[in-house]
Amino acid sequence: MSGLPYRAPLRDMRFVIEEVLDAPAAWRETPVFAELDAGTAAQVLEQAAAFASEVLAPLNAGGDLQGCRWDDGRVTTPSGFREAYRTFVDGGWPALACDPAWGGQGLPQLLNVALYEMLHAANHAWAMYPGLAHGAYECLKTHGSAELQQRYLRHVVSGEWLATMCLTEAHAGSDLGLLRTKAVPRPDGSVQVSGSKIFISGGEHDLTDNIVHLVLCRLPDAPPGTRGLSLVLVPKVLPDGTPNRVRCDGIEKKMGIKGSATCMMRFEGATGWLVGEPHRGLAAMFVMMNAARLQVGLQGLGHLEIATQNALRYAHERHQMRAPQRSAPDAEADPIAAHPAMRRTLWTLAAWTEGLRVLGYWAAQLLDESEHHPDPVRRERAARLLPVLTPVVKALFTRLGFEGSSLALQVWGGHGYVHETGIEQHVRDARIAMIYEGTNEIQAIDLVVRKLLPDGAGAVQAVAGIVEEELAVSLPQPALATHARAVRQALDGWCDATRRLADDAGSDAELPWRVAEDLLQATGLLLLGWAWLRSARVAHGRQEAWYERKRRCTGFGLDWLLPDIHPALARVQTRGVALPPLPQP
Structure with a gap:
């Protein structure tokens, strides 16, 4: 099933990384990245581009039509998704920006962001599955006990196991203070989790044998509101190999990202372990949520990029009417790219895309600086800017990703409204990003x-x-x-x-x-x-x-x-x- 072809904009990416942000110079100043140079980074981008364009993009339209299937608690992803994920893991991509102490490659977040721009552009639905894993890694690395880290971190870093973020409940929506899922302590140090969650991306699937659920819930002595939330790690499969009491009760039939399983999850006295301190779960979860918000912003950028490059190509191929300023006076009609209305649309898409790429990559560079730069002044400045930049990246990128996809559809005219053209899927897929991980x-x-x-x-x-x-x-x-x-x-x-x-x-x-x-x-x-x-x-x-x-x-x-x-x-x-x-x- 054909869809929009995708060609990773490698020269544009390198322009931002190497020239606008001068990242190689910053890497040389930072001991953990000092051995990374522009040439090595370019090779990483080229390999990622090949995976995105040759493996993921061809699965996008078919995954949209086929969607996920639910059967008695089990979810099957669209054809090719499982094989693509195995290729992704074999390539070492989940470990790209993780600490070598846990099996990671120790590369900058900046390269990880460039990777995920490509993944989201090529196949947003597929990219939802590994997209939360890095946030789970950061959460466990920061707040997990030594025992939990030893048991789970390497599996998450390698991509052997995927992760979820279980927040939403049907009655609560974005108001996390209303959550009711309970966690009862046991004498052995574990807790027993009971409750239901909705809208859980990747809550059940066939890509990995185990899934690490990070669940917001309440201990018996919890104060009301968000001050009483605790975070618990609940695996799909327990350490002894037996299934945990976690069940997927169904998947949503959605407007878009149909290849991503959006699950209704039920915890029936499931076994889990606290992550961080009791009643301090929201602070621990925010580590994962902030990482997810940057990921969601990249979804908007990805949709903008693939919409822009294909709209530009089509506008030069499609001849309609005569433009006010003609390049070929004897021709019956001009390319629609010559018409002022289309030129304005296409330049708008291009300017949005290129400006957002600078901002998104800069946010990733600030993450690297806040964690690793040897100058405390630089670390402090980055840490001050990131909380301001994060909501802008999430909201601005997703709005322009959706509006840009819709604007690009206009370039195709009536053909854009037809599924076979491919752009209408991106309009549908891009819309959700304005809603989840905190509405805009x-x-x-x-x-x-x-x-x-x-x-x-x-x-x-x-x-x-x-x-x-x-x-x-x-x-x-x-x-x-x-x-x-x-x-x-x-x-x-x-x-x-x-x-x-x-x-x-x-x-x-x-x-x-x-x-x-x-x-x-x-x-x-x-x-x-x-x-x-x-x-x-x-x-x-x-x-x-x-x-x-x-x-x-x-x-x-x-x-x-x-x-x-x-x-x-x-x-x-x-x-x-x-x-x-x-x-x-």
């Missing part, structure tokens, strides 16, 4: 109410400082000055709006919640402006046609897309504008 509305509240406003000016200054650094080197260059001034105006407006919001919230307590979405979008646009300007500076002066296209793409983003920040900022400053309550239907 929750991400906006997290950014504004929990990050920007409570930190006084600290978080605002951290973001502004990054943009200021780029302006300091770009403004003096005549070829960049106009665009640099546009970024300066955007930064000044963002800082002013954020300060005013903090002041106005004192007399209008609901205001930050009303305008959180607008401020998140404005923050995302500001950071995209930073990414486009930095990329333009790096490409400036290079004579190759490839760099000229970079300059045109970043120029389009700065000229056509960055100005959208100003109406968003205007909406942030709406003190006194009522948001009326809704009447009962």
